[in-house]
Amino acid sequence: MITIVIPVHNRRELTRRCLACLAVQTYRNHRVVVVDDGSTDGTDEMIRQQFPDVIVLKGDGNLWWTEATNVGVRYAQEYDVAGEQNFVLTLNDDTEVKPDYLQTMVDAYESYKPCLIGSVSVDIDNPDKLEFAGTYSEFYFAKGGPLAAEYNYDYKELVKRATYVKSDSLPGRGTLIPMQVFTEIGLYDSKRFAHYMADIEFSVRAQKAGYKLIVNTKSLVYEYVKATGLFLNQKQSWKSFIDSFTSIRSPTNLTVRYNFAIAHAKTKHLYFLCDVGRICAGFFLRKARLMKPM
Known part of the structure; x- marks a missing residue:
């Protein structure tokens, strides 16, 4: 079972498009948990009418990304069965995926376990533009950077040259996590990382605990880059x-x-x-x- 955890807040149309992609996945052993953190734009009503199988957990608007994700993880833990190989997939609502997306994630896990499986992301407005393919980090002088640069930020070049990439961190935007990882290292740290870097910090902890961080090149996420907080305006004041x-x-x-x-x-x-x-x-x-x- 894969429990897909998606925190949302007032992005009804983006949420609808994301859920529509998950509804047609070829890998059927999954459930979708949306943590709606105080939306006022009718997101919960849209989900109830159009995606009745989706589980909606409510927040009061103060959860932010990290604690909203923890709410979904706790739900998955509540229904986890000891001895079964179950997963949490963290995903943002400003993404879309192809019907075979979940299957590619499970296949990659079987190939590289024990590990966390991350996704390649591209700009939905320019699908050849590689946005994420892993990171290189060193922990002395804050050096490092995106591994996408090694492939000229070109998704086609990445696919030609690699089937997977070892990364030093993984984002919450499409990462498959075995349930036992949460048992071993705990949940996301919402006290010190309320909204940003909780996903990075969690993946670093997982790597320290002995789990490889793998970006699977076949697991592709189409990202609404201009809708994300990572989109930095070149004319920033x-x-x-x-x-x-x-x-x-x-x-x-x-x-x-x-x-x-x-x-x-x-x-x-x-x-x-x-x-x-x-x-x-x-x-x-x-x-x-x-x-x-x-």
Whole structure:
């Protein structure tokens, strides 16, 4: 059994499209759990009418991504049967997948277990553009980056060159997790990572516990890139850049980055300073490119 956990909040149409993809999966031994964290746009009514088999768990708007996902995981644990090989699949509602998606995930797990299986993601508006194919990370000076760069951000090139990629972290956007992983290392850390980096931190913990992190090139997620918090406006203002250091909605929230450094970096405070420096340098480079005469 795969329990697909999807946190949602006021994105009814995106949620509908995502659920429609899951309704036609060739791998049938799955259930969908939507954690609706206080939506006011009729998301729950849409699900009730169009997807009556989907389980909807309600939040009050204060769960954010991490605790909303934990709510779904706890539901899966409640109905887990000892001795069975069951899974949680974390997925975001701003994604779409093909009918064989779940089957490719299960097949990959059987090939590489014990492991977590992550998905390749591409831009739904430009399906050849590779958005995610794993990460390289080192925990001394905050170096690393996207492995998609090794394939020129080209999905076709990735498929030609690899069937899988070993990664140093996995996002919540399409990751298959054996239930025993939660038993061994616990749930997502909602106290220190309320909205961003909880998925990354969880996967790093899983890797430390001996689980490989595998990105399966056949497991493809089409991502609404412009709908995600990871879409950074190239014309970001100075004010919004500074505000991003304290916003719970920002992946560059300094408290979150500091918590990750303390939890997992070899050099802790030095890693944090290098990480902040890298973020600032990236912003300055983007500004410099915009100011450069054409």
